[in-house]
Amino acid sequence: MSRIIVVTSGKGGVGKTTITANLGSALGKLGRKVALVDADFGLRNLDLLMGLENRVVYTAMDAIGGECRLDQALVKDKRQNQLVLLPAAQNRNKEAIQPTQMKEIVSKIALSYEYILIDCPAGIEMGFRNAIAAAGEALIVSTPEVASVRDADRVIGLLESHGIEKINLIVNRLKPDMVQMNEMIGVEDVLDVLSIPLIGIIPEDKRMIVASNRGEPLVLGQPDSLPAIAFDNIARRLEGEKVPLLDLMAAQDNIINRLRRLFRT
Amino acid sequence: MTNVTKYLSLVNSYSQVHLKLEGEKLLLILPEGDKSIIDWWSVVDELKCRLNGSDSSWKSGTRVELIANYALEEKQLQGIAQALEEFKLKLKLVCTSNRQTAIAAAGSGFSVQQEPHLETVVDSSQTQSQELAEPLYLKTTIRSGMEVRHPSTIVIWGDLNPGAKAIAAGDIFVWGRLRGIAHAGSGGDRSRHIVALKMEPTQLRIADTLARAPSANPERFEPEVAYIATEGIRLAKAMDFFKTHSFSETIGAWR
Numbered sequence: 001m002s003r004i005i006v007v008t009s010g011k012g013g014v015g016k017t018t019i020t021a022n023l024g025s026a027l028g029k030l031g032r033k034v035a036l037v038d039a040d041f042g043l044r045n046l047d048l049l050m051g052l053e054n055r056v057v058y059t060a061m062d063a064i065g066g067e068c069r070l071d072q073a074l075v076k077d078k079r080q081n082q083l084v085l086l087p088a089a090q091n092r093n094k095e096a097i098q099p100t101q102m103k104e105i106v107s108k109i110a111l112s113y114e115y116i117l118i119d120c121p122a123g124i125e126m127g128f129r130n131a132i133a134a135a136g137e138a139l140i141v142s143t144p145e146v147a148s149v150r151d152a153d154r155v156i157g158l159l160e161s162h163g164i165e166k167i168n169l170i171v172n173r174l175k176p177d178m179v180q181m182n183e184m185i186g187v188e189d190v191l192d193v194l195s196i197p198l199i200g201i202i203p204e205d206k207r208m209i210v211a212s213n214r215g216e217p218l219v220l221g222q223p224d225s226l227p228a229i230a231f232d233n234i235a236r237r238l239e240g241e242k243v244p245l246l247d248l249m250a251a252q253d254n255i256i257n258r259l260r261r262l263f264r265t
Numbered sequence: 266m267t268n269v270t271k272y273l274s275l276v277n278s279y280s281q282v283h284l285k286l287e288g289e290k291l292l293l294i295l296p297e298g299d300k301s302i303i304d305w306w307s308v309v310d311e312l313k314c315r316l317n318g319s320d321s322s323w324k325s326g327t328r329v330e331l332i333a334n335y336a337l338e339e340k341q342l343q344g345i346a347q348a349l350e351e352f353k354l355k356l357k358l359v360c361t362s363n364r365q366t367a368i369a370a371a372g373s374g375f376s377v378q379q380e381p382h383l384e385t386v387v388d389s390s391q392t393q394s395q396e397l398a399e400p401l402y403l404k405t406t407i408r409s410g411m412e413v414r415h416p417s418t419i420v421i422w423g424d425l426n427p428g429a430k431a432i433a434a435g436d437i438f439v440w441g442r443l444r445g446i447a448h449a450g451s452g453g454d455r456s457r458h459i460v461a462l463k464m465e466p467t468q469l470r471i472a473d474t475l476a477r478a479p480s481a482n483p484e485r486f487e488p489e490v491a492y493i494a495t496e497g498i499r500l501a502k503a504m505d506f507f508k509t510h511s512f513s514e515t516i517g518a519w520r
């Protein structure tokens with residue numbers, strides 16, 4: 001049985017697409033057959049992050065409309081041969097596609113791939129309905145900000161009422177120094193409201209942005225960076241392995257304590 | 266006359282979905298409320314949320330009768346049937362005064378009962394409900410954007426999150442953290458209470474009185490009760506409330 005996972009958040013710009021690209025690549029590293037589905041119709045950019053823009057010929061819309069075969073629409077990744085991408089149409093109206101069509105095409109992909117990660121658009125309108133239609137589980141992305149947590153909570157409620165029960169949380173863009181200084185809410189505060197299992201924490205890291213712009217997921221480009229390790233760990237946790245959380249706060253604590261000690265003496 | 270206006274305010278603040286167990290069958294009532302346009306997605310969402318949260322005191326395979334007065338298409342009826350099926354409930358009969366809905370129901374293979382005076386059927390069940398409706402028991406987290414309305418008391422075994430709302434004509438009990446908006450006595454009853462294990466609300470309302478959360482909330486670690494006192498909504502330790510307070514009808518407040 002393949003796992004169909006929607007990556008969603010409610011709020012825009014919190015890192016859904018970045019996480020879909022990196023997590024997909026991390027699962028690929030584990031030898032899994034992975035399909036990434038860009039459900040952000042009209043605003044596709046998963047292909048950019050994967051550096052696959054120049055390989056896109058057909059889109060999901062063409063496959064749904066029967067203008068090409070499904071395997072023609074699936075773009076093979078240039079680094080991992082077990083990984084494919086189904087691009088979203090950029091020009092068509094979001095309303096043009098129906099949840100049932102989305103379900104149909106994803107279940108076809110599920111016949112030959114072990115993981116299907118669906119990159120959901122922001123918001124809770126039709127694009128969201130389409131993205132979650134086929135999903136069996138969900139990864140909620142939230143940054144440690146009140147507005148992001150609020151939207152994540154709303155989305156969890158909607159997922160639950162659609163019978164999606166397996167919902168895990170990724171906290172993205174954590175800045176341990178700001179949490180330490182009480183300038184930002186911490187992971188516990190997020191969990192306190194959302195009360196769903198935490199599957200990983202990704203720290204804020206400039207290299208994430210650089211990697212996105214270069215079209216090379218950080219997980220592959222700089223596998224030893226902290227965010228890359230965090231993604232690898234999430235992939236392993238999805239696989240059912242018990243991997244302890246990276247202690248981002250502890251590292252921070254040490255640095256700060258060291259600095260404090262330095263200043264005192 | 267006063268009764269009628271009181272009742273009307275209750276209907277207006279009534280939810281879009283009402284479930285009622287009647288003997289062996291479950292009635293699913295979709296009232297029109299005061300909305301001219303009904304957001305269909307939110308009706309289905311609310312239905313699923315209700316089914317999810319309710320203690321499913323019904324057996325699997327329970328027969329469901331749908332009562333709805335507004336126009337429904339076949340697709341929408343099938344959507345409801347599907348949602349019910351996820352909870353092992355079977356839609357059998359559609360009761361409606363709306364012709365389009367009746368035709369759609371027949372087209373989808375459900376039994377149809379077309380009633381010209383359905384309005385009164387729904388109405389009477391609601392008038393009754395003001396005093397008699399069972400409390401609504403929800404064992405779930407009420408999340409941001411959700412709104413639970415009920416014509417009697419609401420009991421939530423879980424949190425009422427920021428951005429969520431509970432509105433009850435009766436009392437509200439939150440066996441968890443109350444961080445959203447709670448409105449008790451929504452039909453105007455000033456003697457109603459809001460009780461929470463941990464009271465950290467955005468806003469509390471009882472009848473027509475409102476209290477906002479203080480900007481600096483002192484941490485309290487015991488269940489509290491909100492009630493109307495002469496000077497407005499006040500909080501007290503829930504444990505001793507009834508030993509130390511009584512309701513005065515003349516001033517419409519607890520003392």
Ligand SMILES: Nc1ncnc2c1ncn2[C@@H]1O[C@H](COP(=O)(O)OP(=O)(O)OP(=O)(O)O)[C@@H](O)[C@H]1O
Nearest residue numbers: 012013014015016017018122173203204205208209
């Ligand atoms: N951990 C991180 N550290 C630093 N920058 C990040 C991190 N995660 C994401 N970003 C940056 O945040 C921006 C938004 O990310 P992304 O496009 O993945 O969000 P999204 O949720 O998909 O947005 P949308 O809702 O518009 O689809 C990008 O510039 C990305 O590089």
Ligand SMILES: [Mg+2]
Nearest residue numbers: 016017040120
């Ligand atoms: Mg995106």
